[in-house]
Amino acid sequence: MRVAVDAMGGDNAPSVEVAGAVAACREFGIAITLVGDRARLEAELTKHQTNGLDIDIFHASEVVGMHDSASDAVRKKKNSSVRLAFELVKEGKACAAVSAGNSGATMAAGMVVLKRINGIERPAIAQIFPTLKGQTLVLDVGGNVDCKPQHLAQFAIMGEVYAHYAMGITNPAVGLLSNGEEDSKGNELTRETNAILRETSLNYAGYVEGRDIFKGTVEVVVCDGFVGNVVLKLSEGLAEAAATMLKEEIVKSWVSKLGYLFVHGAFRRFKKIVDYAEYGGAPLLGINGVGMICHGGSNVKAIKNAVRFAHDYAKSGVTERVAEKLSENSMVNMQRDNLKTQAVA
Amino acid sequence: MRVAVDAMGGDNAPSVEVAGAVAACREFGIAITLVGDRARLEAELTKHQTNGLDIDIFHASEVVGMHDSASDAVRKKKNSSVRLAFELVKEGKACAAVSAGNSGATMAAGMVVLKRINGIERPAIAQIFPTLKGQTLVLDVGGNVDCKPQHLAQFAIMGEVYAHYAMGITNPAVGLLSNGEEDSKGNELTRETNAILRETSLNYAGYVEGRDIFKGTVEVVVCDGFVGNVVLKLSEGLAEAAATMLKEEIVKSWVSKLGYLFVHGAFRRFKKIVDYAEYGGAPLLGINGVGMICHGGSNVKAIKNAVRFAHDYAKSGVTERVAEKLSENSMVNMQRDNLKTQAVA
Numbered sequence: 194m195r196v197a198v199d200a201m202g203g204d205n206a207p208s209v210e211v212a213g214a215v216a217a218c219r220e221f222g223i224a225i226t227l228v229g230d231r232a233r234l235e236a237e238l239t240k241h242q243t244n245g246l247d248i249d250i251f252h253a254s255e256v257v258g259m260h261d262s263a264s265d266a267v268r269k270k271k272n273s274s275v276r277l278a279f280e281l282v283k284e285g286k287a288c289a290a291v292s293a294g295n296s297g298a299t300m301a302a303g304m305v306v307l308k309r310i311n312g313i314e315r316p317a318i319a320q321i322f323p324t325l326k327g328q329t330l331v332l333d334v335g336g337n338v339d340c341k342p343q344h345l346a347q348f349a350i351m352g353e354v355y356a357h358y359a360m361g362i363t364n365p366a367v368g369l370l371s372n373g374e375e376d377s378k379g380n381e382l383t384r385e386t387n388a389i390l391r392e393t394s395l396n397y398a399g400y401v402e403g404r405d406i407f408k409g410t411v412e413v414v415v416c417d418g419f420v421g422n423v424v425l426k427l428s429e430g431l432a433e434a435a436a437t438m439l440k441e442e443i444v445k446s447w448v449s450k451l452g453y454l455f456v457h458g459a460f461r462r463f464k465k466i467v468d469y470a471e472y473g474g475a476p477l478l479g480i481n482g483v484g485m486i487c488h489g490g491s492n493v494k495a496i497k498n499a500v501r502f503a504h505d506y507a508k509s510g511v512t513e514r515v516a517e518k519l520s521e522n523s524m525v526n527m528q529r530d531n532l533k534t535q536a537v538a
Numbered sequence: 539m540r541v542a543v544d545a546m547g548g549d550n551a552p553s554v555e556v557a558g559a560v561a562a563c564r565e566f567g568i569a570i571t572l573v574g575d576r577a578r579l580e581a582e583l584t585k586h587q588t589n590g591l592d593i594d595i596f597h598a599s600e601v602v603g604m605h606d607s608a609s610d611a612v613r614k615k616k617n618s619s620v621r622l623a624f625e626l627v628k629e630g631k632a633c634a635a636v637s638a639g640n641s642g643a644t645m646a647a648g649m650v651v652l653k654r655i656n657g658i659e660r661p662a663i664a665q666i667f668p669t670l671k672g673q674t675l676v677l678d679v680g681g682n683v684d685c686k687p688q689h690l691a692q693f694a695i696m697g698e699v700y701a702h703y704a705m706g707i708t709n710p711a712v713g714l715l716s717n718g719e720e721d722s723k724g725n726e727l728t729r730e731t732n733a734i735l736r737e738t739s740l741n742y743a744g745y746v747e748g749r750d751i752f753k754g755t756v757e758v759v760v761c762d763g764f765v766g767n768v769v770l771k772l773s774e775g776l777a778e779a780a781a782t783m784l785k786e787e788i789v790k791s792w793v794s795k796l797g798y799l800f801v802h803g804a805f806r807r808f809k810k811i812v813d814y815a816e817y818g819g820a821p822l823l824g825i826n827g828v829g830m831i832c833h834g835g836s837n838v839k840a841i842k843n844a845v846r847f848a849h850d851y852a853k854s855g856v857t858e859r860v861a862e863k864l865s866e867n868s869m870v871n872m873q874r875d876n877l878k879t880q881a882v883a
Contacts, residue, residue, distance in 0.1 A: 262722075323783075324779065325779050325782060325783065338717060338723075338724065338725035339725045339726050370768060371764075372683060372763065372764050372767035372768065372771075373767075377607075378683075379683065379764075380683035380684045380762075380764045381684050383764075402767075402768075402771045402775075403767070403768040403769065403770065403771030403772030403773070403774075403775055404771040404772065404774050404775025404778070405775065406772060406775060406776075407772075407775045407776045407778075407779035407780075408775055408779065416768075417725075418717065419716075419717050419724075419725045419728075419765075420764075420765055420768060422717035422718075422747075422748070423715060423717065423747075423748040423761075423765060423768070423769065424748065424768065424772060425748065426747045426748030426749040427748030427749065427751060427752075427769060427772060427773065428748070428772065428776055429748075429749055430747075430748055430749025430750065430751060430752045430753055431751075431752050431773055431776050431777070432776070432780065433749075433752075434669065434670050434752035434753065435752075435777065435780060435808075437670060438668075438670070438808055439804065439805070439808045442804035442805075442807045442808045443801055443804040445804065445807075446803070446804070448800050448803070449800055449801045449803060449804040451800055452797040452798065452799065452800020452801035452802075452804075453797065453800075453801055454797065455793050455794055455796055455797020455798075455800070456788055456794045456797035456798055456801055457797075458787075458791065458793070458794060459784065459787035459788040459790065459791070459794040459797075460784070460787075462787045462790075463780075463783055463784045463787045
């Protein structure tokens with residue numbers, strides 16, 4: 194099954210997208226449909242050796258810019274590359290859509306075209322973080338800034354299913370991000386969510402703290418999209434700042450400059466562990482189909498890996514499992530209270 | 539003027555507290571009152587050379603434990619070391635109180651004994667972070683988990699005044715932590731706060747993102763205590779995890795092990811930059827007096843530096859300046875809307 198790549202979205206589109214898609218096709222044997230301006234993409238493809246590779250182009254006349262508002266982009270630009278990538282998924286011509294463009298617009302396009310999974314109020318963007326024990330999935334890191342407890346509980350279900358079926362983690366533990374471990378901690382939102390999650394069939398570990406993310410205390414960390422976005426960008430910023438500070442210290446003496454030559458390999462391997470390009474992209478969860486959202490500044494490796502993870506995600510059956518898990522856990526259903534009221538009336 | 543040190547609060551009390559206080563007295567010439575069990579403190583002091591040092595003991599028969607609830611601790615344990623340390627400040631016998639005990643209880647004791655600055659709804663705990671450009675103050679990192687826009691606006695004022703008068707930063711820029719730079723980003727809380735802050739006399743830079751904290755884009759970053767606590771603990775956790783991962787990579791080969799000997803000094807200097815002990819403690823802002831809250835696991839250096847920063851803070855006149863700045867900026871006054879309504883009626 195083909196993967197549809199929005200070739201026009203990223204900061205360095207279409208060259209990075211095309212190169213990444215070609216690499217994924219060559220290395221992993223994944224068939225690709227590049228979505229975007231046909232003439233530009235044909236020209237771009239001539240730069241690569243594509244003999245024997247199953248890559249085709251689906252023309253899109255419009256592009257959603259980084260500064261377009263998400264909803265406007267989806268409603269006004271019906272022929273945008275990101276929207277048409279999801280249309281290919283809807284029509285069964287692709288198993289997944291990958292975009293490094295405007296992430297709000299990618300999420301909106303996924304929702305509008307593929308619709309939400311029945312019972313899911315808000316799709317979420319999940320991000321994989323490297324930890325001392327392996328990997329932890331944090332969600333939402335996207336656009337759901339003002340959430341209700343049921344939204345977070347639904348994120349927990351989607352995160353558990355993705356960690357299990359797409360990341361291969363058996364019985365992943367789920368934690369709720371808070372300002373302390375005791376149930377008495379948290380804010381209004383987390384306290385209500387905590388109570389709901391205790392009722393679910395999830396392997397729920399209760400509250401976790403900021404430091405638990407990189408420790409790898411649990412495999413899934415749930416938070417609202419405002420907090421998740423702060424977590425994501427703080428982590429990127431701290432890693433960069435620490436590397437810069439350490440280098441500034443190292444170049445201060447010739448002894449440590451010399452030593453750096455010897456530890457350079459270790460630094461490179463360390464960087465690989467924390468490099469977002471290794472994880473390719475962030476899965477979009479909660480829609481009827483597969484979307485992978487990449488960093489606007491993605492490099493070729495990030496696009497290549499995103500295509501691979503999108504393909505794995507499509508094979509994993511996550512979408513169907515989320516629907517099943519939702520029906521087993523009616524306490525996360527936002528309509529439940531309304532239904533109860535109606536039944537009584 | 540003396541600094542009152544709660545000698546019973548921290549994880550390693552009273553030995554670390556006494557050693558830190560003795561060091562501060564010796565190195566910086568700051569007079570100390572140790573607050574706690576007289577017999578234990580006298581015994582502890584015999585381990586140190588205190589000839590010629592101005593250190594006395596104020597007896598406290600009770601201790602607030604880490605698991606005591608903050609309000610219970612303050613109401614029930616009226617003779618606790620932390621509460622009596624603030625009583626000494628109230629009576630003018632000390633210029634500041636320092637505690638490495640239960641931070642919620644320290645905040646509560648400060649509020650109950652010294653009362654809030656007129657117009658301040660919620661005191662806040664501020665934390666200094668090292669950045670690529672110097673230092674940035676983040677507040678609240680403490681217990682204010684559910685905030686209103688005026689609370690955050692008041693934190694902004696307290697943070698600016700502290701950065702200016704206690705940290706010596708001229709015209710510090712203040713940013714509001716959000717999930718994006720554009721005014722259209724943020725959640726309900728930050729959008730309302732953003733509008734209020736634009737009206738104030740502060741040097742307000744608008745929204746900043748997680749990555750801006752360590753970049754040092756602004757000198758003061760404002761957020762609610764839930765988000766601030768996640769920021770604080772995530773930063774600690776990531777720094778520790780990164781160091782562990784890097785060391786694991788380094789010991790994998792003898793070449794990099796050898797190289798590590800040469801860069802070791804740079805690592806040590808780097809650690810010093812990010813080490814919380816250098817900053818000693820987190821100022822408690824918004825009460826009529828000076829409190830400094832230290833990490834429960836503080837070492838001797840952290841206590842010593844906290845005493846010094848508490849002493850500087852007391853001399854800085856921050857408390858008076860906060861009151862002035864508040865009166866210049868009536869839009870952050872929570873009673874303003876009520877007063878308006880009354881005036882109209």
